[in-house]
Amino acid sequence: MKNKFGLLILLGALFGVIVGFVLAKNTSSIGREDVKAAQRLFNLNFNDAEIDTMLSYLEGNRKGFDSMRTFSLYNNLEPAVSFDPYPLDLNFKTSSGLVEWKVNENIKLPKNPEEIAFMAIMDLAGLIKSGQISSVELTKIYLERIKKYDPKLQAFITVTEDLALSQAQKADEEIASGNYKGPLHGIPYGIKDLAAVPDYPTTWGAAPYKDQVINETATVALKLEEAGAVLLGKLVSGSLARGDVWFGGKTKNPWDLTQGATGSSAGSGSATSAGLVGFSIGTETLGSIVSPSTRCGVTGLRPTFGAVSRSGFMTLSWSMDKVGPMCRYAADCAVVYDYIRGQDGKDRSVQNVSFELLSEADLKDLKVGYFYSQFESDTSSNHIHNQRTLEEFRKMGINLGKVELPKDYPFNVFDIILRAESGAFFDQLILSGRDSLMVEQDKGSRANSLRQSRFIPAVEYLQANRHRRMLIEEMHRLIKDYDVVISPTFGGRQMLITNLTGHPVISVPNGFDKKGRPTSITLVGNYFDEAKILALAEAYQKRYQYHGKVPKGLN
Numbered sequence: 001m002k003n004k005f006g007l008l009i010l011l012g013a014l015f016g017v018i019v020g021f022v023l024a025k026n027t028s029s030i031g032r033e034d035v036k037a038a039q040r041l042f043n044l045n046f047n048d049a050e051i052d053t054m055l056s057y058l059e060g061n062r063k064g065f066d067s068m069r070t071f072s073l074y075n076n077l078e079p080a081v082s083f084d085p086y087p088l089d090l091n092f093k094t095s096s097g098l099v100e101w102k103v104n105e106n107i108k109l110p111k112n113p114e115e116i117a118f119m120a121i122m123d124l125a126g127l128i129k130s131g132q133i134s135s136v137e138l139t140k141i142y143l144e145r146i147k148k149y150d151p152k153l154q155a156f157i158t159v160t161e162d163l164a165l166s167q168a169q170k171a172d173e174e175i176a177s178g179n180y181k182g183p184l185h186g187i188p189y190g191i192k193d194l195a196a197v198p199d200y201p202t203t204w205g206a207a208p209y210k211d212q213v214i215n216e217t218a219t220v221a222l223k224l225e226e227a228g229a230v231l232l233g234k235l236v237s238g239s240l241a242r243g244d245v246w247f248g249g250k251t252k253n254p255w256d257l258t259q260g261a262t263g264s265s266a267g268s269g270s271a272t273s274a275g276l277v278g279f280s281i282g283t284e285t286l287g288s289i290v291s292p293s294t295r296c297g298v299t300g301l302r303p304t305f306g307a308v309s310r311s312g313f314m315t316l317s318w319s320m321d322k323v324g325p326m327c328r329y330a331a332d333c334a335v336v337y338d339y340i341r342g343q344d345g346k347d348r349s350v351q352n353v354s355f356e357l358l359s360e361a362d363l364k365d366l367k368v369g370y371f372y373s374q375f376e377s378d379t380s381s382n383h384i385h386n387q388r389t390l391e392e393f394r395k396m397g398i399n400l401g402k403v404e405l406p407k408d409y410p411f412n413v414f415d416i417i418l419r420a421e422s423g424a425f426f427d428q429l430i431l432s433g434r435d436s437l438m439v440e441q442d443k444g445s446r447a448n449s450l451r452q453s454r455f456i457p458a459v460e461y462l463q464a465n466r467h468r469r470m471l472i473e474e475m476h477r478l479i480k481d482y483d484v485v486i487s488p489t490f491g492g493r494q495m496l497i498t499n500l501t502g503h504p505v506i507s508v509p510n511g512f513d514k515k516g517r518p519t520s521i522t523l524v525g526n527y528f529d530e531a532k533i534l535a536l537a538e539a540y541q542k543r544y545q546y547h548g549k550v551p552k553g554l555n
Contacts (some may be wrong), residue, residue, distance in 0.1 A: 083319030085502035092289040118273035134341035135186030155270040185228030193234040218312025236267030254551035269296035297518030305502030311346035330537035369403035423453025
């Protein structure tokens with residue numbers, strides 16, 4: 001038994017060790033000393049006789065690896081093994097279609113274009129539907145703001161001005177003819193540059209791909225186009241979805257231009273905060289919607305894993321990537337989420353689950369908890385804001401129950417899941433050596449993360465996912481009796497756990513630090529219960545206005 005499992009681990013180790021030989025076209029035989037060197041990486045200790053029995057197998061494996069690399073794989077091809085985070089007792093209610101949205105046609109057109117740029121989606125929709133402003137006029141307001149502020153912020157990689165004006169003109173003509181499609185019709189937005197849009201570069205924020213054009217339309221972009229939304233451009237992703245640094249520089253926080261927007265949805269957070277778009281689309285694998293939303297003071301929804309198609313987006317992790325809206329208001333996130341959710345026949349992970357808005361009566365019946373130990377052990381600079389936020393929810397008439405996060409798991413190993421999957425997607429980048437073109441090359445860089453992924457054994461990846469299954473079941477058991485659970489955004493393991501389990505969260509601004517920069521609180525929901533966390537977030541924002549403000553860094 002020791003030999004059986006040890007051999008599997010060793011095969012994974014040797015796969016990484018011999019990559020260098022393959023790249024150098026070294027065809028020399030694998031010897032006993034090669035195996036001894038490899039097994040030290042994983043704390044194994046096979047004797048000489050055991051190693052000798054492996055050598056022919058390892059030679060055969062290497063020939064298989066070499067052969068496999070002669071076959072190409074296309075971007076959207078997923079592994080045959082799909083991630084299913086849903087507990088056995090989870091039942092889905094099938095979607096009955098879009099919510100019946102009612103725009104605010106009573107809104108009056110402000111005289112100041114800056115005020116218009118920061119308005120909520122339903123207000124902008126009301127202005128367009130009532131004819132007080134055209135989509136072309138609104139689009140030009142945002143394009144002017146992009147030209148004025150983006151040289152400082154570096155939130156856009158590509159501005160699709162011609163496309164935007166063409167789509168806006170089409171929207172105006174459709175609305176004038178009586179074909180009004182709903183609240184997103186004519187609303188300008190931006191999408192993270194992990195999403196493919198034909199005829200424009202999809203750079204993934206990385207120098208090796210800065211001239212890449214993918215002639216397909218990501219499902220989310222297609223759904224928004226069908227809803228009549230207007231694409232202003234591709235927003236910065238930190239290089240291969242890491243951080244806020246890309247080949248053109250560092251994306252800035254509009255509240256403090258000396259500070260990065262964080263990543264990797266850096267451009268989405270910065271542009272939305274600065275009023276350069278009506279709303280934006282970001283992605284998250286391990287914090288990339290929540291972190292820039294917090295830093296830039298916007299409201300970010302990370303939906304349930306499997307709620308929104310990732311088709312047409314760069315893959316960082318097949319089992320952890322999610323796509324979601326980043327807006328100035330929780331109510332805006334609800335609108336955008338409704339239009340981008342649901343199956344597309346391309347992303348196998350997506351479920352066709354119902355989304356129904358809550359009434360005020362429903363809101364009063366919500367059972368809300370909070371991660372007690374996370375708040376008690378919170379020593380972050382946001383500690384005072386977080387405690388105040390709990391009191392603010394109590395003042396709203398909400399009784400908070402104590403909930404605990406799962407504790408006894410090998411949390412230090414879970415990162416290999418992301419790294420192994422990203423290593424597979426970017427296999428050709430590493431084998432070609434083009435990873436050396438990336439801007440960041442330090443220990444914490446994406447380039448280094450991809451290189452070292454070659455040394456993750458297949459057995460350990462599978463073992464980590466077995467522990468992940470246990471984590472999923474326990475997390476579900478701990479929170480399923482609550483509709484919403486409140487958590488500090490940072491500190492502790494909430495963000496890691498909920499990304500691993502696939503639960504939805506929304507990041508909501510809850511104040512400003514001593515330097516006047518935004519802070520946030522996070523609301524966690526059960527699987528496909530986005531409506532509840534959105535409803536509570538909206539109710540909180542109606543009562544306490546820490547959101548939707550003009551960043552001081554723009555003045």
